[in-house]
Amino acid sequence: MKLLKGILFSVLMGMVCLFSFSSLLQAAEGEYLTAIAGCKGCHTKEEGATPFAGGHALKTPFGVFYTPNITPDEENGIGNWTEDQFVQAVKHGIRPDGSYYFPSFPYPSYAKMTDEDAKKIFGFLKTVAPSDIANKEHEISAPFSWRWLQAFWRVLFFDDTPIDPEERGKYLTHALGHCSECHTPRNQMGGFIQDRFMAGSLKSEPAGKVPNITPHADGIGEWSRGDLISFFESGMKPNFDDVQGEMGIVISQGTSRLSLEDRAAMADYLLSLPAIATPKD
Template sequence: MTESFVPANYSFSRTLARVGAGLVLAASSALALAQGPTSDIVKQGEYLARAGDCIACHTQPTGKLFAGGRPMPTPFGTLYSPNITPDDETGIGAWTADEFYRMMHSGRSRDGSLLYPAMPYGAYTKVTRADSDAIFAYLRSVPPVHQPNRPHELRFPYNNRELLLGWRTLYFREGEYQPEPTRSVEWNRGAYLVQGLGHCSMCHTAINALGGSSESKAFEGGLIPMQDWYAPSLTSNKEAGLGDWSIADIADLLQKGTSKRGAVYGPMAEVVYDSLQYLSDDDVKAMAVYLKSLPQHGGESTNGKSAVTGEERNLLSQLGSKIYAAQCATCHGKHGEGKLPDFPPLANNQSIQMTSAVNPIRMVLNGGYAPGTAKNPSPYGMPPFAQSLSDEEVAAVVTFIRTAWGNHGTPVTAKDANALRSAPLY
């Protein structure tokens, strides 16, 4: 038997226990045949909904599961996620599986209206019909919540959905994932999850002024609009390129939230907490195999231009060295060597040296924890220093760690630090 790509591993076969004879056996067998597949597909749908991280947008932090209403700020105004519980009036209770698949595959709602691309249908279009049906079956099994959808608050002309026709022409390519015949089943499974349900490119590909992204720049990194976190390039050796990572380290980072090479914070911590930690070891490994295969290149030089002069840099580094010794060295080591697996190294750390200094500045200001996961239930965290360090002191310590121990990052300014003090804490 030749191997074939299977988007989801679910089986409708069940073993029927012997209950008795005659009508009793016939009735129990009929019941198992009727309910067994339904139970299996709902369970599979729950797993796939986790893979798609549906909860992140469709559940408010203190709200009911999938009842929607979560605000999603964009450069064009605020969108509010819809109710996707099986309530007939305010949710998707009256939807059919065909209508749900059209929404996933084509980015159109039940009434045919175009969806705004905050719903990642550009990625979900790759999801197979079988997987879409499983997710739909699961969503229909959750408790219905009667909660009317909140209207979007978009500025003119972005509140005109007809303009999405032009956007879709430029940036949307409809079609299910097509396996690459020259690649392994495992690689194809990883590609399906990363490109489709995982919608990883939504953050790790730069977004332009129209809210679109270029396939030619997929996974090359970019600033996440309105969140002020930088999603690093997965293809650049100067950022988070994974070419020299082991499969095990990539898988650990995705599933545990921490590995020998580093830890996740900010929006990626939420992805691991809500989604990736629940995936099977085989699926996480498949994603790691695919991600490691992404073409690697040198990327943009980390030695970018800086507004800081040589003398200012020396003064910042001297001040930063003192702050580091007093506040940071206990955990990260005198020479930035770190203390694995709890405290990541800062020396020769690609994420510290990237052209964008947004992430290290935010970590110093706001601190953070790696997500608590089944395989790392009690992560260590970093305290915030926004209240105890001035803008100049934040700039000094970030400049120090970006340029010490052979690191090749550029200095940052007090203005850079101040600009991120009001960034949203999520």
């Protein structure tokens, strides 16, 4: 009997360990996905502020948006949210009350990620320290502040065709890295100009002038695969210039944390894009 109890105890302990190990693994994966998706940079007021507690100002032609608190605080964060509400927000741009988010939250890119990855990100966010910092109202004026108008924007510009995660480079670049949110120019209504895909923009908001990253001579035509792989790790360009500003954050908090295989997959994908000249307007 004693032996049987001993065996039973060990088996149960083994199961407990395995379970906590797999949830640890899940959280680690969630952190990796959150890093490349850049959630922290945008949902943290400034460097050194409470991570994920929001308050980061996004200046756009439509006004200033302030990112909300996405820590697990029940009152001011998303502590009361269900997994389903989270997936609806991040992948579909729909608020728990059924109204729409503004696309200053790059949900049109995240729409292309798998539900499983969105759930892993949710799992990771539940492990960060809760913060009771209250959300700040956006400073945008009518009609841009009318959430229901987003219904029309969505019909025109929201394309939630998923990307196959097996196409790793494309998946990392768009579904998680949302690189085209800055590197593809937009029309006056804030929709992507598809025939200038990744060709850069002279007046992107809030990043300002954003370079062409297609393999055209105006873009990364002179860059080798190795140049890109090391740029994603260190921010150093082939001409030894150091990367600045918004892209510096993308690298320090995102691409520098990727595995070598993932950085290589992104480099191969960018080099496979159609070469497009930089728009002159």
